[in-house]
Structure formats: structure tokens, C-alpha cells
Amino acid sequence: MTDSTIESAKRAAAIQAVSEHFDPSATHVGIGSGTTIVYVVEAIKEASTNPHIRFVPTGYQSRQVIVQAGLTPIAFDSLSEDVMLDIAFDGADEVDEELNCIKGGGACLFQEKLVAERARKFVCVADYRKNQSRLLTNWPTIPIEVAPISVPTVLHSLRALGSPNPKLRTTLLAKSGPLKTDQDFFIIDAPFSTLLTTSDVSSGKGKGDGSDKTWEVNKLSRAIKELTGVLEVGIFSGLNGTQAEALRSQDKVNMNTITGGQKPVAVYFGMQDGSVQVRTAEAS
Template structure:
């Protein structure tokens, strides 16, 4: 059933819209050639903000800006806004996306994310990792100290032929209640992604962060306790898994500093708060002085 409209919900939606406009204001300009657009209700506001920006600041060439969707739904949002979509596999081989705007199902205090609640995680990760920076837009309910605090499970995209064996291995590594995601009407069968793959939702214990591991906690899977990086790597090793809905590791500033392409983690997350305001968690704030000079230089170039 659709969510009932209440004054509180209206205020939250207004805050999400404000967060999207702030994110676009700080990370988008009309000279950008390729921009990634994610999936979900919050990103509708991001596209609205981009359209508004382009109307106020039209590019010199009306074919300057191309928008890369992460799935069928986001393509439709792009088209309905009158923007120009381009398929990921139609990008020039040497092209990088200037920025990718996307949402998240849950974000921890180190900006690791769970994504894939909308079944678009593989394409979302492709686009994020082809972007100079991933900027996340969410609401306050997605902000948690650790992943798997409120969001119940990790989405995993799997080959249909392998789903039973993947479920078996997930049980072995600590997720006894992993389930194949199905349509609400059982007769329609499993939900399929844009790649015609299935989605498995795998609950685990609340995940440790990389900082927890640095502090000496064991996230190797002993007694079912994993850290974000170790669990993502372990699930990706399972035969039949296409992608894991954990966005972790380096962000775009860090990959640029290392001479690499793109990063899975956002450089900033814009949260629409319950009181109607916007809060921002930024990578350099989270790092708390641990970014090296080259990463800080990348941030400086991006903001100059």
C-alpha cells in the first residue's frame, strides 16, 4: 500500500527535496558532460534540481549534458525531465562521469552504504565506479552508526541458475535466513533485475566498520561477525554472485589521488532531516585528518 500522506511525511519529503537541491548546487554545473543518475524516490528530487539548474544556467551547447541511468526506472525519470539519457555501454571508452547522484538504503558513520533495495545494485555500482565522485542523497532514517542496524539485509544480485547454491553458501558464512526476493504475488515468481538476474536478501549481524577493525575487533566472520570490507569480499567470491549491495572501500577523491578510476563510497551524503533541515556528512570530515596530501589536493581541485 502507498505510504499515507501526513504532515510529518510531507515535512520529510520537503527535507529530502531540500537535500537534493543542496547536493546538486554543490556538485553539479552546466559544463559537465556525463552525469550518473541513480534510482529511488529521493533521486527524483535530484533530477528536478538538475533540471532547475540547467534552466537557470543553460549550457552553451544544448547537447552538452548527458545523463547515465542505473536502470529502467532512472532512465524514465531522466526522460520525463526532458534531459538526455545515454546508456552506460554507449559512453566513450575513455570518458569518466563527473559525478553520480544516487540514494542509499542505509549509511554508516564512515559513509559505507547498503544499496539494492530497488534491485538496481549492479548498475548502480558500475556507474559509481565510473564517476569521479558519488554523491548520496537520503533521509535521516538511513543514517546509522553501523550498517545493518535498521536495514535488515544485504541485497545480492545472483545468476538465476545459481541462486540455490548461493543461498546454501550464505547459510554457511552466517546468514541462515537469506531469502530470494519475490514479487508480492507469489505466482509471478522472483523479482528480476535489469540484467534478468535474481536478488537475494541476506541478513547478517550488525556489521563492524573499518575503524572497528583498526581498533582490534575481529570482523573475519567468526561467530557470524563480519566487517564491511571482509563480508563484501567473501560474498563476491561465491560462484554465481554478480554483485553485492555493499558500497565500501575508497571514495572518488581517494581513487583520484591513487591514480585509479572511481570509488564505491560517496564523497558526501546529504540527509533530509526530520525537522525539515539538511545535514551533510563529508568524506574529509569522516576521515578526521587521515586523508593523505594527494587526496586533500583532489578535494581542493574539485572545489576550486
């Protein structure tokens, strides 16, 4: 497929996602990173230029997109602790049937996860290439943000977990050294076998805990996150924002300990033929 087909697919998905989920009366909106988000911001600007909306970027690139559109950015760490984002729009590198996502190809995964978990709902916008039945089908690795001093240790631990050849991500000019994130951390890209979903484990397709060389999405994410030196893992799984809100409403005493969800409530895939395929949490 041509580049123009892919860009048209991204634009179509962005327009429909914004049309169905963006509320011009919102107060705080999260804006993710990547090429697809440019079309999301364009669609938002077409829908409303409400100066009272504060847009929370997930990195330098998304902040520039917000500013260039004439919208008002606000840093994540400037938010009052009681403020939830009305919605967050972001892309993904791959999405499976249960709406688990791999993110981090653009090296913004830590801030992307902060924003997703602070939103009442996260809506993902992507093109048809990202639509797969299981994670690590087409996208080759899991991005992991790590402290520079911990790189050798984390690489060794990832190999022990079953990753055959995890590598430190370098800049486009290899002589410039490792790529640095907005936190001045490094990114390790770790390949694994195609990940199982929770339904795969339930149906006996593998243990999913690494003992039989299979990993289920949530279990692998937790195993990597527990490694000393890992700041964040580019697997977005577990609850979505709607599910997290329901838990908060049930547990009034400990509601402040329940963060938002990492998973999207809906994913909009722009297709080759110009249509948009929508996958929702209810249907997954």
C-alpha cells in the same frame, strides 16, 4: 513521521546536494535509482537544461525520470572507454559513519555500482532514516544480485558465512515468482549481524572476518562477491572517487586498472525539521 515529512526531507537534501556539487558545464552525469533521485533531477533541471550534458541512468526507472525532465539520457555501455562521469548522484538504503552504503532495495545495485565507479565523485542523497552509525542497524539485509541457476548454491553459502535466513526476493505478487533485475538476474536478501567498520576492528571490537561471528564491511563484501553465481553485492565500500583519482595520478603505468570509487564523497541527509545534515569523507 508522516510521508510528507519524509518527502520534504528528501527534497531538501536533493536541492542542497545539487546546489553544492552539480556543475552546469559538466558533460556526463550519473543518475541513480529510487524516490529521492526524482528530486535530484528536478533540482538539476532548475539549475541547467544544457543539452550537451549526457545523463547516465542506473536502470529503467531513472532513465524515465531523465526523459520526463526533458534531459538527454545515454546508456552506460554507450560511453567511450576513456570517459569518466563528472559526478553521480544516487540514494542509499543505509549509510554508516565511514560512508559505507547499503544499496539495492530497488534492485538496481549492479548498474548503480557501475555508475558510481565510473564517476569522479559519487554524492549520496537520502533522508534521516538512512543515517546510522553502522550498516544493518535499521536496514535488515544485504541485497545480492545472482544468476538464477546459482540461487540454491548461493543461499547455502550465505548461511555458511553466517546469514541466518537469506531469502530470494519475490515480486509484490508472490505468484509471479522471483523479482528480476534489468540483467534478468535474481536478488537474494541476506541478513547479517550489524557490520563493523574498519575502526571497530582496529579498536578490537571483533575480528571482522566471520570467525567470531562478526563481519567488517569490506571483508563481508569481498566474501560474498567471491561466491560463484554472484554478480554484485549491495555494499558500497572501499575507495571513493577522489581517492581513486589520486591513485590513478600516482600510478601512471597501471592507471587503467584502477577503477573509480564505490563510496560517496559526501552524503546529504534531509532531516525531520527541514534542515540538511552533510557527512563528508574528510569528516568520517
